[in-house]
Amino acid sequence: MQPKIRLHVDLPLAAEAEVGLAREQAHYLFSVMRLAAGDRVALFNGRDGEWAAEVVSAGKRAGVLACRERLRQQTVLPDLWLLFAPLKKARTDFVAEKACEMGCARLWPVFTQHTNAERVRPDRLRAHAVEAAEQCGLLAVPEVAEPCPLAAALAGWDPARRLLFCDERGGGVPAFAAVQAAGPGPWAVLVGPEGGFSEAEAERLRALPFAHAASLGPRILRADTAAVAALALLQAAAGDWR
Amino acid sequence: MQPKIRLHVDLPLAAEAEVGLAREQAHYLFSVMRLAAGDRVALFNGRDGEWAAEVVSAGKRAGVLACRERLRQQTVLPDLWLLFAPLKKARTDFVAEKACEMGCARLWPVFTQHTNAERVRPDRLRAHAVEAAEQCGLLAVPEVAEPCPLAAALAGWDPARRLLFCDERGGGVPAFAAVQAAGPGPWAVLVGPEGGFSEAEAERLRALPFAHAASLGPRILRADTAAVAALALLQAAAGDWR
Incomplete structure (x- = not known):
């Protein structure tokens, strides 16, 4: 199922790749949206398609997600x-x-x-x-x-x-x-x-x-x-x- | 010359017609934009085209404009x-x-x-x-x-x-x-x-x-x-x- 929350990150995305969150992103996911370990988020970086990622660790100022499955292949923006x-x-x-x-x-x-x-x-x-x-x-x-x-x-x-x-x-x-x-x-x-x-x-x-x-x-x-x-x-x- | 300020009014517009201003319009023209007697404003009402109108009397809460010349004929909005x-x-x-x-x-x-x-x-x-x-x-x-x-x-x-x-x-x-x-x-x-x-x-x-x-x-x-x-x-x- 498509996770409701989508985040743009600048890190590489691939099967089982771990993604460290920027401070504001951790704040948004864990303090504002109240996500916890095991919850899923969609990630994209403009190169590697869209991935469903799972919260591995959640803190107030940091956190780690792990890519679980690719949801969509990358497409190219019109020029x-x-x-x-x-x-x-x-x-x-x-x-x-x-x-x-x-x-x-x-x-x-x-x-x-x-x-x-x-x-x-x-x-x-x-x-x-x-x-x-x-x-x-x-x-x-x-x-x-x-x-x-x-x-x-x-x-x-x-x-x-x-x-x-x-x-x-x-x-x-x-x-x-x-x-x-x-x-x-x-x-x-x-x-x-x-x-x-x-x-x-x-x-x-x-x-x-x-x-x-x-x-x-x-x-x-x-x-x-x-x-x-x-x-x-x-x-x-x-x-x-x- | 086309006046810089344009106002929509609900009253009829015609040569020499006088137009009483609503309180907020008087406030806008005379307190905010600092217009005075003799200054010109463009008026339209959706029926009679666009008119250049002259400030005849200016107060804090009221005012009167007089239509001087028609600037544009009325056009109809696309349906x-x-x-x-x-x-x-x-x-x-x-x-x-x-x-x-x-x-x-x-x-x-x-x-x-x-x-x-x-x-x-x-x-x-x-x-x-x-x-x-x-x-x-x-x-x-x-x-x-x-x-x-x-x-x-x-x-x-x-x-x-x-x-x-x-x-x-x-x-x-x-x-x-x-x-x-x-x-x-x-x-x-x-x-x-x-x-x-x-x-x-x-x-x-x-x-x-x-x-x-x-x-x-x-x-x-x-x-x-x-x-x-x-x-x-x-x-x-x-x-x-x-």
Whole structure:
């Protein structure tokens, strides 16, 4: 039976492998969830599939689990990236959670000219992505790339990766049609900040051969909504929702 | 020039019409945003388009605006409904906000067998929808229907309205293809609670001639994510995002 609690760990998982828990994980399992020796938890690490593991020893600050049986083989996340301009804290957390659920392999915070947030904490983004992966049954957590200016991200861009650029100015083709016309991936989605891209940024993006300007309907969407909507259309047109 | 602040009001809007403000609106405009006589605000009521209105009198608890020029003609929201099982408070608020941005005309909380939330406040949903409409430049706020059991909503269903039922069991056709195959609307999206639909509910839904079971990819989505993703695919396949 599938254990109710799932944990992401960074250690190797294999038959009878023992897994030492980090302090917060031991606290969560034994103090919050009241698990005891013999109880089962599902573990995944993004490489070795999902394992049912049994509590071998349980303490307040430490604990050991032992892998008993493999529940699922490892699958690979779609090669889909999300680049987004950091928003207010709660909305940035939300984007990390949603990108994970939508199957992104990489989350990349990029600073644009109208980005209000001056800083973003990659560890916090990663914590939200881990939690979403644990709760939504994923077998891997997306990588969180080092935040950088948009211009730097574009300067080193691999032209084989297409970029769906959500253009709030309304100049773009409907997103689904844009992705279908451009063909299969790998793809990245780029969502701008609340204030939109600057004129110079939009011009630069439109001139890039790998970028495809796309519209997300006649209403202005908040940036976090645009991220989920664009990822849904991309997965449906060229990803693993077909 | 488009005023930065937009307010939804329930009063008629027309050239030179005067609009008395509710107490909270007066507080927001004059105490929080520090507007004064002569400043301009955009008003909409869902019927008469968008108007630039000028502050005629400003008090702490009351105020009067006068419509000066029409900025936009009224448009009609797509005839798209969202039925959803109420979630925890913050996620329910989120669904209301997102449904509004995605262009829903009607939000309908329905209680299913696995719905955890026992109550939902339609006035709170409406307040979130109004705020989203004000901030995202919409000209109308979706109607919030009276919460009821799912069975009651289905019992009185107009069979001319198609229902996209997001089936987490994975039995459905990919959502975009399901909508395309069924054809144009009117449509409604139905998203279940965190625990999914019960077996009896899923069976009942699958037997309804107007219901179309749809899948949202190989990963389990949270209910709030599923709502945004399904609405995006519906707008792209049969709505005003084409």
